[in-house]
Amino acid sequence: MSMPRWIKFALAALVAFSLVPLVVAYRYRQVKKPRPRLHLVFDMDAQAKLRSQQESALFADGRAMRPAIEGTVPRERIVGRPELTEGRRPDGSFVESFPVPVDLELLARGRDRFNIYCAPCHGWDGYGQGPVARRADELQEGTWVPPSSLHDKPVRERPVGQIYNTIRNGIRNMPAYGPQIPVHDRWAIVAYVRALQRSQNAPLEDVPEPQRSSLR
Ligand code: HEC
Structure with missing residues (x-):
């Protein structure tokens, strides 16, 4: 006993129709459009906001951008001491000596901060083999720039002001x-x-x- 012809026909048509959404979705993914695609879930993509330079009725002066509040201080709070805040002399060159007293307390604080902020890349010993660097090597993505070893001669010879500047502003591939x-x-x-x-x-x-001879 075989199926009536019209049922076979209807089944085939049904299968063909069920493919339509797939084909449409596939096509949508392939073609470029000037306007965003059908956007069903907006999340927080579109929200009411004021842009800089816009007018706003919310404020008495009609400006969306707010002027700095009176008495606002610069982010670094210290002004007029580029040796301290920038690691540079007023002529722009890097300072060669510390603008703060260097004592054990400073070094202990430095070790604490270094181990938090720098060691993940540069390693606890500074040779550039921190966990982030080792993981990047494992992944072999090819785009990774390895952290410098802090013991390379050129880095050792940098003035302290330049190391300070590297921390503050970053350098090449290292972020600020x-x-x-x-x-x-x-x-x-x-x-x-x-x-x-x-x-x-x-x-x-x-x-x-007294200990020198034991090293030679
Ligand atoms: C996210 C990883 C990462 C962290 C964290 C990081 N560095 Fe780096 N650092 C790098 C990379 C990468 C380079 C090499 C950049 C290049 O050559 O493009 C570098 C280079 C340097 C250099 C050599 C710059 C020169 O003069 O050639 C110094 C010094 C340095 N880092 C100090 C630090 C200190 C201090 C910290 C902590 C405050 C720190 N880095 C945190 C990735 C990092």
Whole structure:
């Protein structure tokens, strides 16, 4: 006994029709359109907001942008001391000595901050093998720029002001940490970086006289 012809026909038509949504969806994904596609769930994509330079009836002066409140201080709060806040002399060159007193307390703070902010990439010892760097090596994505070793000669020879500037503004592929690390902590980290560098490249004269012969 075979199926009546019209049922076969109807089944085939049904199967063909069921493919239509798939084909339409596929086509939508392939073609480019000047306007956004059908947008069923808006999430927070479109919301009422004021843009800069717009007018707004909300404020008495009619401006959407608000002027700075009287007495607003600059983000870094210290003004007129570029040696401290920028690591540069007024002529723009990097300072070679610390603008803050370097003592054990500063170094301890620097180690604490370094281990939080820098070690994930540069490693706890500064050789550039932190967990982020090792993970990136594992993934082998090819776009990763490895963190510099802080013990390379050129980095060791950078003036302290330049290391400070690297923390504050970032350098090449390294992002800026200025927005997260305040001025005093940046200098603490620089001091600790110097201590790390010294620990790996100390001259013999740094070792007390009685112990020197044991090293030679
Ligand atoms: C997200 C990873 C990452 C973190 C976190 C990070 N760095 Fe880097 N750092 C890099 C990379 C990558 C480079 C090399 C950039 C390049 O050559 O493009 C670099 C380079 C440097 C250099 C060498 C710059 C030069 O003069 O050549 C110094 C110094 C340095 N970082 C210090 C720090 C300090 C201090 C911290 C913590 C405040 C820190 N970095 C945090 C990734 C990082």
